[in-house]
Amino acid sequence: MNKSTLVNAYLNGDDFPDNYTIEDFENDPELMFLAIFKSGDKRLYDFCSDDVKKDYQFVNMMIRKFANDEKFICSIGDFFLDAHSDDKKEEPNDSIKICLLLLDKLKTMEYKLPYNIQLTTIYVTDLIAISGEVNRNPELYGMGFNIFEDTYDYDKDILDYYSRKMVMDILPLNILKLERLMHSCNYKDKYILETPPTTFLVNYVFNYDQALSDYISLNPDNFTDLVNSIAEVQKNWLSYNNDLRKLKVECFYQILSESGKLSSIDFEQRVIWVYIANKYNLVDEFKSLNGIDGNIDFEIYEDELKFYYPDCVGKNIYDQVNMIFKSFEDKRYVINIEKIFNKIWNMKTREEVELALDGYLEDEQEKGKVVNLNNK
Numbered sequence: 001m002n003k004s005t006l007v008n009a010y011l012n013g014d015d016f017p018d019n020y021t022i023e024d025f026e027n028d029p030e031l032m033f034l035a036i037f038k039s040g041d042k043r044l045y046d047f048c049s050d051d052v053k054k055d056y057q058f059v060n061m062m063i064r065k066f067a068n069d070e071k072f073i074c075s076i077g078d079f080f081l082d083a084h085s086d087d088k089k090e091e092p093n094d095s096i097k098i099c100l101l102l103l104d105k106l107k108t109m110e111y112k113l114p115y116n117i118q119l120t121t122i123y124v125t126d127l128i129a130i131s132g133e134v135n136r137n138p139e140l141y142g143m144g145f146n147i148f149e150d151t152y153d154y155d156k157d158i159l160d161y162y163s164r165k166m167v168m169d170i171l172p173l174n175i176l177k178l179e180r181l182m183h184s185c186n187y188k189d190k191y192i193l194e195t196p197p198t199t200f201l202v203n204y205v206f207n208y209d210q211a212l213s214d215y216i217s218l219n220p221d222n223f224t225d226l227v228n229s230i231a232e233v234q235k236n237w238l239s240y241n242n243d244l245r246k247l248k249v250e251c252f253y254q255i256l257s258e259s260g261k262l263s264s265i266d267f268e269q270r271v272i273w274v275y276i277a278n279k280y281n282l283v284d285e286f287k288s289l290n291g292i293d294g295n296i297d298f299e300i301y302e303d304e305l306k307f308y309y310p311d312c313v314g315k316n317i318y319d320q321v322n323m324i325f326k327s328f329e330d331k332r333y334v335i336n337i338e339k340i341f342n343k344i345w346n347m348k349t350r351e352e353v354e355l356a357l358d359g360y361l362e363d364e365q366e367k368g369k370v371v372n373l374n375n376k
Helices: 003-012 022-026 029-039 042-047 056-065 070-083 092-105 109-136 145-151 156-168 175-183 189-194 197-206 210-218 220-235 237-258 267-279 283-287 298-308 317-325 331-345 350-362 369-375
Strands: none
Touching (some): 056 070, 070 092, 175 237, 210 220, 220 237, 237 350, 267 317, 267 331
């Protein structure tokens, strides 16, 4: 009697051939799935033997067949996972792949959550298990992705999951966090603007794990979301830098203003502003602050230069500044001002600048705030 005849006999309640029983049928994963598939009756699952319910291929096909019934496929998956909870060392792939399949088919977060937690637990446990070997030979293993390739027999479903988890440990998917990280890395504008986002990702991860980097280059579709986030950061790269430049100038001015250093601006103090503006190619940014108490007016500077230091007229800004600085009674003030600017100028992200500004404005009455910024 062939399989189709056996399935029909089971569904119709007909007799089986000699030496073949209903228990034999209900202990056969393939026949039970064929019976359920043909009848469309998922209640037949209850008649399956425990061995059938623990069979990976059977459970895999059942979840796919009844993916629209989330509660039902969760019950199928839970039975399988519970039954295999003590033998992961024998078949570690099967439990992970059932969790991954459930995550793929389930739509409701309430149902997905337990499998997310279980997979994360397995992943973290695996990281801990290989940490000793990785730490002993980081040049060979990087973060350990090549160990996972061997452990899971190069199973693509599992490696897709592990590669995503490891990459997210390196680069955040959130655009704001990713933007902050990328701008803190001292990349040249040319590199960011001319490097395809997938190539950027491959190159960046290479610094942490060569095997993982290779896997990304062979499976770029597995990282589409992150690649799109990188592309978004690249698109806004120059505008971010321009806005950051302006923010740094404003921060510099406000910190000095609130600390009392600009409360009574005079020519010598204005010289410092003109010097820094020219040295760092920030004349336009500094001019944009004109009108704030008139403290940084470049036209006033030219008029005052003629009055106070006529010998400097016609010389370049650096010669002017050197001549004027020699007459300053307190040269430490000039040095401190430039130190403050350098501290702010070397900040890489908006968050750093805003944090510095907020922190110093909150304590604007505290004596020695400018000095503290130098030493921070």
